[in-house]
Amino acid sequence: MASSSQNQGLSKYVTLISLDGFEFVVLREAACISKAIAKMLNTQSNFMEAKDGRCVFGEINGIVLEKVAEYFYYNYKNRNKEDVPDMEIPPELCLELLMAADYLDT
Amino acid sequence: MADDLPLPQLRSDPTTESFTKNAARKRARLSSPPVSSDPALFSSDDDPSADNYTQERRKKKYRGPWYHQRPASDAGQDSEDAPEKKRRTFERQFDSGVFMGSDGTDVDEVLEELESRNASTLPLPLSHSHRTQAGHRVATTEEVVKSQIHGCLEEGNENIDFSSRGLKRLSNATIRPLATFARVPPVIEGVYTRLEPKLKVFLASNDLTSLPGEIFKLDHLIVLSLRGNQFEELPPGIGKLSSLKELNLSQNSLRCLPFEILELFSDTSRLNSLNLHPNPFYQPEVPPNPEDDRQEEESQYKIGLGNRGRTRPRRGAVCGVSPVQRRRSWHSQWSVTYQVRTEVRYLDINGTRLKGPDFSKDTARIPVADVNDTPQAPTSRGDYKSRAPSLLEVALNACSRTSQLPLLPSYLPEDSPPVLIDLLTFAVSKKDSGGSKCTTCGRNFIVPRTEWIEWWEIAKVLDRNGMASAASPLRQMENERDVLESMVPLMRRGCSWLCVPEPVTVVNGSAAADETELAD
Known part of the structure; x- marks a missing residue:
């Protein structure tokens, strides 16, 4: 997915925008671990998101989306490793992250 | 004042009774401090000497040595039953609001209790x-x-x-x-x-x-x-x-x-x-070897042995030695050997099956995988496979670590997908039963990503000459049922799509048996 989009001259990075206007620029390949984002950015889909590489999430606030972006890099960094360290999540965010994870299908 | 609550009849000493009536003075003189502060009394209260304001009166009643009081309370027992209950409700008002856990109290339990009290005021699903x-x-x-x-x-x-x-x-x-x-x-x-x-x-x-x-x-x-x-x-x-x-x-x-x-x-x-028996264990469905005579192979498998001279029956052509078996040392009293496994079942992040055999309740026999079977994951997310847990798993783990886990489903918004409630209740039962670890990499997980069943032959070694199956350790003779029952299906679960069975060393049936015999 990511390689095909790179071939078409698209940016290596995508921007994730939260409900309260925070923007997170993350690697496209890392973000595409989420099935929902991968579908949004699919160039065949003709979604707005695919054209300008900006995904707006109306249901996820900045604090949660920051953690989501952190996860994308955590997953990307550990993609070929045998011993994967645990990712820490503050307990107050766990329910919101759970819902975000279900929404993003990650 | 004395109408609703009969004063204690202090028959022994008349001076004590007069004592009781002059309560206000008496109280000031006593040096013992009250257990807790009195309930607040406001000028706006309709009647300061209200009927239910009985606490002070009760205290007065019990002034004096206990042996004077006892007959009094006995006498007024019947009429006092109802107001007694009223007084109980006052207890909470005396709470100073300072929480001090005693030695015997588990703080977590108290907190959980408090939480559940709070939660009951919320609209629950x-x-x-x-x-x-x-x-x-x-x-x-x-x-x-x-x-x-x-x-x-x-x-x-x-x-x-x-x-x-x-x-x-x-x-x-x-x-x-x-x-x-x-x-x-x-x-x-x-x-x-x-x-x-x-x-x-x-x-x-x-x-x-x-x-x-x-x-x-x-x-x-x-x-x-x-x-x-x-x-x-x-x-x-x-x-x-x-x-x-x-x-x-x-x-x-x-x-x-x-x-x-x-x-x-x-x-x-x-x-x-x-x-172990009787239990409706899954049974392996071994494909008949096409090279041999099908009928014979099948019956050999069914009755357990081709030749009675062997101490161990042949299971058919599919056999291998799992690396797990080699790595471990077993108790000398037990003979534990890996036999076959099913194909790997791949599960999505929320535990739904994507690929692989169906382990439903109705199927008694599950086809086994070929010895050379290498598990193939379904199309991966992104361009790479990773051992990293999914975000859902990470979040669920964080939920599981909090002490309020059983209450979390009630905090989800009403329009949240039902799968989340299912996952949280699953996490609750997992936590209650002690959690689970990946059988390949040893990581703690809640939602498994891979599942497969391995059949192991577990039998007790009696002596050099023979062995009895786990089903009937005392029986020396093997029969058809024993052979089937010594095959125990073991469920293995992995935490990521890379946690799959390792390739087994391929040997044919007889060689495997010989090798394990040597090992014994």
């Missing part, structure tokens, strides 16, 4: 309130069990017998006190006995479907009987019971056992007797 109601009903039988455990602890009775109690659920809190069990030492001079108990827990003939995780923390558990329950699966924690000598799992609805049960056959364990 229907399913949740139903669950708590069910919990209450069970509590009565559990309380009996609790008091019995307490009794056993007091007496030093090591046989904890809850057979045929109609138990549906056992909670962790009920079992937890057993961990503190200590033997009562006999008082004989010069004789020293170990204080380590040899606990025997009998839970036979109940309606249990799950076990509390605390039971697996009982290091001194020697006998565990779960005969005649409704178990469909055992928690993986069973492998932690390293001092277990007898385990009875017969007459349940078990279709497979957890892979961790193999720990009980390691060289450091003491397991002596194991009852």
